[in-house]
Amino acid sequence: MTLRSTLLTFRIQRFESTVVIGAAVLSVVVSAIVIGLWNAGGYGRCFTDDAFAQTTFCQASSGVWLGRIAHGSLQIVPIFPVIAGLLVGGPIVAKELETGTARLAWSLGPSRLQWFAQRVLPLLVMAMLAGLAIGFTADALTHLLSPSIDLDATFVGFRARGLLVGIETLMVASIALALGAILGRTVPTIVLSLVLVFAIGMAVDKVERELLTNEAVIGDDFSFNDANLYIDSRLRMPDGTIVTWDQLNTLYPQYANGWDETSGITNVTLYIPGERYHEVERREAAALGGIALLFVGVAAVSVVRRRPR
């Protein structure tokens, strides 16, 4: 893979590259301006000092608008990986098969894997870097709006900021890439990829919940705060056993219709402490990265085996 082949790859997918890079650059630039104006105006104090927050300074339109832009930018972050991933990954092979250019390329280049690497790697790296830019910008905006939060020790904005945004973008792009290589049609690829991305997302979430449930800290309702990752609500029985609400009905039918304070049953919360944020983030990134690699492999095998139109 050379610089020339990389540049050609971006030119072949000029529209998709422009949209994704443009969105990332726009997000970073707008966020930088918002952060700059915010800090220059001293609006951060509005969020740390309750009395100051009521002043006309904090209620003034410029501060409110900067806050709205920052909030708006953060709300877009969770959908960026899906849109950018589908846009970049879907057409890479599917469009080539659809328009017949794969036939030209595969007849010119003896190694389909070399072609695959030339076409796929620059775009996947671009999508991931765009996602990372958006993710780290979201980190900065979260810090802006919640200056008292230690971002390294909180699950606030989990999966919608930092490293995971980039990895999610890579995973979505890889799934769309693989489906595109199998289906060979761009539009069905994007539609089916969307369905598969949500299915995989839900599966990953379920597996992760199971894992985290086993690792969760059990605290009383009052020990939980926003920095922690809420997992589930349980009940502590008088004998110290922790049960779910369903288990309560089965194991302790006498409490099926309720209980009073003298029963000794207390509500408890299962949560992952905020201090474990980076550990959980890295583990999820590794899982999503693994899924992405798996789908890139599926796409490569499909490209090697399939016949061009």
Place this chain on the structure above:
Amino acid sequence: MTAVLEAHGFGKRYRRRTWALRHVDLTVPEGTITALVGPNGSGKSTLIRSWIGFERATEGRLVTGGIDPQKDRKKAVERVGYVPQSPSLYRDLTIADHIVLAETLRAGFDGTMAAGYVERLSIPLRAKAGELSGGEQAQVGLALALATRAQILLLDEPLASLDPLARREFLHLMVEAVRAAGATALLSSHVITDIEQACDRLIVLGKGHTLLDLSIGEALAHHRIVEAPGIEAASLAGSNAVVGSFPAPAGEPLSLVRVAVVAPAGTEPLGRPATLEEVVIGHLAAGRIRAATVLAEAAA
């Protein structure tokens, strides 16, 4: 003469039902420009795509420059320059970009040669592929295939969508380059006049079968036209000599008969010399009857 393209009992079936080709045995000798002619659906494209490894044989085997494309597609592709019916260039890339792309994909691709061919055809290197006419795109496709410097050139009906002048330019470039390189070309086409000018060998493919495989000279020397229906021609030349019957453009019945190159002593040659188009049409007509018979037998 060494064969560079071979098919031995080759068959290709799609979706476990339809046979595109079956029991095909043919060879393309080294250093020839061979025409592959057949009706639509006769499997010409399937055969060509199989030689470059784009299709897998259902039965039999193929050889491309000494390589089995199913076992080692990479090496087979290395030996072949391929021009499909539709060149399918990248619409938003310039012709110069296509040359760069080919250089990055194929070791030994001669970018200077490709640019030279393209400029000779008065196609601007800076033009985007999407801005070119169908003929120009086909010529760019040919220039790219030639610049691979492959010793085998497979052309899958590249002339189909070209106007007469573009066809002539395309063939001129192809013949000149192939002859200069001492390469071998297989040209699939329906346009018989072009074949006669450009090719030195003719293979006629029926519904999955080889109907004729001769040099152009032999094909012309071994066939004559009797201006009469098949039964009448059979009474004159013998039933085994009649290849097939078909109507002339004006409607009168014609029969293609197989003859010895030199007429037996004391006899006048039968009928009149056949044109190459009549040779091809006569064999295609025979192939159609044969295919119908096979189908009827299968149904029975």
